Amino acid sequence: MKSQKLFSLILTLCVLLQLTGCVTGKKVIYTGTDFDPLIDQMFLDEVKNDSVTLNYTLARPENYGIKEFTPTLGSYSQKNMKRGHKAAKQYIKKLEQFDYDTLSTEQKKNYDIILKYLKEQAHSDKLNLYNEVLSPTTGLQAQLPVLLAEFHFLDKKDIENYISCLNQMKDYYSQIIAFEKEKSKAGLFMSDTSANAIISQCKDFIKNPEENFLITLFNHRMDSYTALSETEKQTYKQQNKEAVLQSVIPAYQLLIKExxxxxxxxxxxxxxxxxxxxxEYYKYLVKTNTGSDRPIKAIDTLLDETISDCLKNIGVIISADPDMQTKLDQYYYPLTDPEEILSYLQRAIEVDFPKLKEVNCMVKTVDKSLEEHISPAFYLTPQLDNCKNNCIYINKSKKYDLSQIFPTIAHEGYPGHLYQNCYYSQKNAKPIRYLLNFDGYSEGWATYVEMYSYSIAGLDDAVAKVLAYNQIATLCIYAKCDININYYGWDLNTTTSYLKTFGFTDKNISKQIHESMIEEPCNYLKYTLGYLELTALKKKAKEKLGDKFSALAFHQFVLDMGPCQFKVLEKYMDKWIKEQI
Known part of the structure; x- marks a missing residue:
């Protein structure tokens, strides 16, 4: 799981860049010389919407022309969403007035990606109240503390901006509560099960206010900050503590109460x-979260076919080796330490993946107050102008078996999120590309290389294949539940019956899966469908190129394209294939 920027991008740009153009009849036509200034301004306006996004995106905003910025967590309201949709439609109109043929190849890629993105975002303008920023695992209340804990401190101004953001927490959460009340009036409020899970998470986070990790971690960071005097360190420590106790803790108390x-x-x-x-909203989520244009019915069929193929392949492997069940019961990963795994993977992927310039990665542990409600591991995206410093969090909760963490580290590290993000950052693409969220691409890539990692984990080859097929089938089963619960209306009994056919006989597990799909709709689909779309493209490339196909070249093409929709990726892959022949 890659931890995203604080907010998903719904462009809130209110002032359109003044472009130069020529007039043909009544229609203004813009050319390639106008395009880069437009998308650069889009980036600047969007990145300044909130301080967390700005801090996580740019180490040196002044190098991008951002010299004065008022610290803010942004705003969360239906009014702001409507303003964002209106601005997106204005940009769509502006982009559609460009003379496409005057754009360079790189500009055409960016144009295709951005225009399609804006059109998909604008499609949800009448469904704003269906948005849900609170959820047990991926919700803001669970993600924000970690993002704040990793706020980049490059100078004193960053520290002061951070403390200012903490002091705005209660007001920001008040906006979210106001939105939840609107949802309630419209009959769109979450189930009591979801509310209870979020309330429980909030209570765990503020259980020991004086020892909250936003206090203890900040103090540790100040102690190690050599650019500050002792007096300055103590002042900032006190200001931070007051902000946590007087704003952050009350913000979570407010969530609990309301x-x-x-x-x-x-x-x-x-x-x-x-x-x-x-x-309608679910179809919107599927399209925007997965980056796939496949209809729901086609996705459902693809999942069935993939599950069938995986189980068939597992059966063939097991039937060919009478000792396979014993091997599956007794296998173990030679490497279990996260840092050792990262070092090993960097070397092991060199044959099939393009070289990455050297970067650093710190492996950190999720705070105990967040363990029960956070994923087993996640990667935090680095600043685009400081991609050398990376961070992966490991959740050491007893419910996760860390002896099985090898493929997870591949997913989060090499050649997964860390590798993919840093590779694209080193391409020096247009800044706006780093702000657009394409979870289907990023999670699809990370899931794809996770499956690849089984083959280099030091396991018996047949065991590695069985584990990979089993993981793919499991993801497809979960994604199948996601679609059928949220689009076709499966109830708990139907979900339980379906899962039982695959050996999920524990009713409590079936209930947890059912509730998870309701609480986090489309979450599993971005991993699963993203993976399936990517493997479908790889299969197509193999069929077209035959002996000329190279895994290294294919991976480099996908990485060079960067995060985007799969339809756009396929369009440019077709051109790439012709160049290879």
Whole structure:
């Protein structure tokens, strides 16, 4: 799981860049010389929307013309969303007035990606109240503390901006509560199960206010900050502590109180399709979260076919080796230490993946107050002008088996998120490309290389293949539940019956899976469908190129393209294939 920037990007640009152009009749036509200034301004306006996004995106904003910036967490309201949709539509209109033939090859790629992105975002303008920023695992209340803990301190101004953001937490969470109340009035509030899970997470986070990790970690960071005097360190420590105790803790207390009051107002304990426009919203989520243009029915069929193929392949392997079950019961990964795994993977992927300039990575541990509600591991994206410094968090909760962490480290590190993000950062692409969220591409890539990692993990070859097929099948089963619960309306009994056919006989596990799909709709699909789209493109490239196909060249093409929609990726892959022949 790659931890995203604080907010998903819905462009909130209100002032369109003044472009030079020629007039043909009544239609203004812009050319390639106008394009880069436009998308650069889009980046500048968007990156300044909140301080966390700015801090996580740029180490030196002044190098991009950002010299004065008021610290803010941004705003979260239906009014702001509508303003964003309006601005997106204005940009669509502006982009459609460009003379496409005057754009360079790189500009055409950016144009295709950005225009398609804006059109998909603008499509949800009447579904704003279906948005949900709070959820048990990927919700803001779970992600924000980690993002704040990793706020980059390059100078004193960064420290002061950080403390200012902490002091705005209660006000920002008040905006979220106001939005949740609007959802409640419209009959769109979450189920009590989801509310209880979020409330529990909030309580765990603020259990020991004086020892909250935003205090203890900040103090540790100040002690190691050599550019500050002792007096300055003590001053900042005190300011941070006051901000946590007087704003952050009250913000979470507010969430607990107001979500408790709203419990019982949720009209739906099932998937999104049980809401009036739930199916429409789910289709929007699938398209934007996965980057795939496949219809829901086609995705459902693809999942069935993949599950069948995986189980068939597992059966063939097991039937060919009478000792296979024993091997599966007794296998172990030679490497289990995260840092050793990262070092090994850097060397092991050199044959099939393009070289990456040297970067650093710190492996950190999730704070105990967040263990029960955070993924087993996640990677934090680096600043685009400081991609050398990277961070992977490991969750040491007892519910996760760290002896099995090898493929997870491949997913988060090499050749997964860390490698993919740093590789693209080193391409010096246009800054706006680093702000657009394409989870289907990024999680699809990370899942794809996770499956690859089984083959280089030091396991028996047949065991490695079985484990990879099993993981793919499991992801597809979860994704199948996601679609059928949220789009076709499966209830718990139907979900339980389906899972039982694959050996999920524990009713509690079936219940957890069912609830997870309701709480985090489309979450599993971005991993699963992203992976399937990428493997489909690889299969197509292999068929077209035959003996000329190279895994290294294919991987380099995908990485050079950078995060984008799969339809755009395929368009340019077709051109790439012709160049290889």
């Amino acid at each position: 979500l408790t009051n709203l419990k019982g107002t949720g009209k739906n304990n099932g998937g999104l399709c049980h809401f009036k426009h739930g199916k």
